[in-house]
Amino acid sequence: xxxxxxxxxxxxxxxxxxxxxxDGRGLSPPDVDLSRVWTGVAAEVWRxxxxxxxxxxxxxxxxxGLARALVTTPSLLLGWVIATLVVLAAGAAATLGTGTPYVAxxxxxxAGAGIAYAYGPGIDPAWELAQSMTVSDRMVLxxxxxxxxxxxxxxxxxxxxxxxxxxxxTFGWLVPMTAVCALALAAATVSRSANVGVAAGISGWAIxxxxxxxxxxxxxxxxxxxxxxxPYLAFAACCGAVAWYATRIPRGAS
Amino acid sequence: xxxxxxxxxxxxxxTYAVAGVSMEAGPGVFGLLGPNxxxxxxxxxxxxxxxxxxxxxxxxxxxxxxxxxxxxxxxxRLGYLPQNLGYYPGFTVAEFVEYxxxxxxxxxxxxPRAVAAAVEQVGLGDKAKAKLxxxxxxxxxxxxxxxxxxxxxxxxxxxxxxAGLDPEQRVAFRAILRGLGERATVVVSTHLVEDVGAACSxxxxxxxxxxxxDGTPGELIARGEGSGAAGDAPLERGYSAVLAxxxxxxxxxxxxxxxxxxxxxx
Numbered sequence: 001x002x003x004x005x006x007x008x009x010x011x012x013x014x015x016x017x018x019x020x021x022x023d024g025r026g027l028s029p030p031d032v033d034l035s036r037v038w039t040g041v042a043a044e045v046w047r048x049x050x051x052x053x054x055x056x057x058x059x060x061x062x063x064x065g066l067a068r069a070l071v072t073t074p075s076l077l078l079g080w081v082i083a084t085l086v087v088l089a090a091g092a093a094a095t096l097g098t099g100t101p102y103v104a105x106x107x108x109x110x111a112g113a114g115i116a117y118a119y120g121p122g123i124d125p126a127w128e129l130a131q132s133m134t135v136s137d138r139m140v141l142x143x144x145x146x147x148x149x150x151x152x153x154x155x156x157x158x159x160x161x162x163x164x165x166x167x168x169x170t171f172g173w174l175v176p177m178t179a180v181c182a183l184a185l186a187a188a189t190v191s192r193s194a195n196v197g198v199a200a201g202i203s204g205w206a207i208x209x210x211x212x213x214x215x216x217x218x219x220x221x222x223x224x225x226x227x228x229x230x231p232y233l234a235f236a237a238c239c240g241a242v243a244w245y246a247t248r249i250p251r252g253a254s
Numbered sequence: 255x256x257x258x259x260x261x262x263x264x265x266x267x268x269t270y271a272v273a274g275v276s277m278e279a280g281p282g283v284f285g286l287l288g289p290n291x292x293x294x295x296x297x298x299x300x301x302x303x304x305x306x307x308x309x310x311x312x313x314x315x316x317x318x319x320x321x322x323x324x325x326x327x328x329x330x331r332l333g334y335l336p337q338n339l340g341y342y343p344g345f346t347v348a349e350f351v352e353y354x355x356x357x358x359x360x361x362x363x364x365x366p367r368a369v370a371a372a373v374e375q376v377g378l379g380d381k382a383k384a385k386l387x388x389x390x391x392x393x394x395x396x397x398x399x400x401x402x403x404x405x406x407x408x409x410x411x412x413x414x415x416x417a418g419l420d421p422e423q424r425v426a427f428r429a430i431l432r433g434l435g436e437r438a439t440v441v442v443s444t445h446l447v448e449d450v451g452a453a454c455s456x457x458x459x460x461x462x463x464x465x466x467x468d469g470t471p472g473e474l475i476a477r478g479e480g481s482g483a484a485g486d487a488p489l490e491r492g493y494s495a496v497l498a499x500x501x502x503x504x505x506x507x508x509x510x511x512x513x514x515x516x517x518x519x520x
Binding site: 038039040042043044046047048063064065068069072124125126127128129130131132133134135136 | 299302303304322326329330332334335336338339340341342343348349352353354356357358359362365366367369370371373374379382383401
């Protein structure tokens with residue numbers, strides 16, 4: 001931080017009596033509360049400048065706290081996003097090489113894991129404290145889950161398009177991805193463990209793909225069979241309801 | 255009154271962690287003493303609106319935390335330091351305190367100055383830009399205290415706040431507590447009876463989910479005089495004497511063998 005970054009006007013308001021220059025010999029405040037001045041200086045020096053993403057989120061969500069919680073989501077941190085990009089890029093390359101739509105097969109599992117890690121317990125070290133905050137943990141979870149879902153959907157669609165998959169495949173995995181994400185979230189919230197949510201999401205999707213292959217003979221049956229879309233959505237709705245119920249503040253014994 | 259509890263219970267399975275505590279408290283520093291498993295942390299978590307009660311009435315800052323709107327208002331004016339406070343290792347002290355200031359819905363314009371004041375108040379000014387992973391246990395505890403007081407709370411709940419602090423820091427912390435207690439209700443759960451003696455105007459002693467003593471530190475000391483109870487300091491002897499008497503009373507069977515008469519702290 002340089003001297004130019006500091007808002008000196010905020011620290012030393014010019015309309016104060018202490019700022020008077022009666023003899024024209026420069027600034028010589030006669031009676032300064034140094035503790036107060038130091039707090040003002042420290043506030044300027046220590047303050048964190050939010051990045052563009054956080055500023056945009058704060059504007060959209062109308063809550064700087066929610067925006068800050070959003071940008072601290074483990075599965076939205078740069079390392080996680082890069083890992084997701086690498087996996088889907090590799091999937092796109094493999095799809096181009098083999099013709100098997102690996103992007104469509106990977107994307108739901110990746111999104112499910114990301115959604116599970118949007119949930120606090122087991123991941124957020126200050127989870128209990130976060131629960132006592134004005135911005136409700138349920139709202140934080142909702143915003144985080146939607147952001148992770150949106151990011152994964154966008155990246156997955158781009159990778160799918162880059163891999164030259166047929167349109168049916170490109171969009172076909174979005175519906176099962178919704179179901180896998182809802183399953184991961186429900187498992188995480190019920191068990192109060194993000195890791196359990198990840199395990200549930202990935203294993204649920206693996207079982208679905210393998211079951212589709214066993215019944216249809218094609219590995220892609222789970223994403224191309226349009227008759228499955230309604231059951232996927234119904235399942236997602238049920239899991240969403242479970243997650244909503246699990247994150248309520250309960251009354252009575254536990 | 256900032257805290258009003260009436261016959262508050264909290265049950266985990268068949269075990270009563272808090273078994274019928276009644277209490278009223280206005281501004282001041284209140285010490286909550288008791289052995290491990292006495293129910294102090296469960297009581298504090300209920301007052302922090304993190305843990306809902308199984309039964310009984312709970313009103314904080316004149317509001318019922320069972321409803322979303324009042325709960326939100328309570329949390330805005332609440333400071334809480336949990337016993338096991340986790341830390342984000344990649345955050346600096348100032349970022350950590352600022353994060354919780356924002357989650358407390360403080361006006362964003364007020365946050366930087368409030369963060370600076372809180373960090374200075376706990377003596378971490380020279381570490382404000384240090385990552386939490388580089389700090390000692392005592393410094394981390396002070397960072398936790400800073401986030402609890404950043405919103406200038408009307409109700410401050412501190413669970414073992416002096417754990418890990420050295421004697422000099424504890425003395426400074428007690429001074430902070432006394433200052434806060436002039437305006438706010440401060441509840442301090444601790445094992446360290448000397449903290450209670452030095453900082454608290456009122457003390458409650460819990461055992462097996464019940465409040466078995468409530469009064470001033472002087473009254474607790476008086477309970478130990480001539481009792482022959484164990485302890486190096488007068489407060490410790492009072493503590494031991496009260497517990498010995500409480501444990502010699504017959505248990506009430508309705509609360510898993512843990513009740514020994516009504517717990518009140520009024």
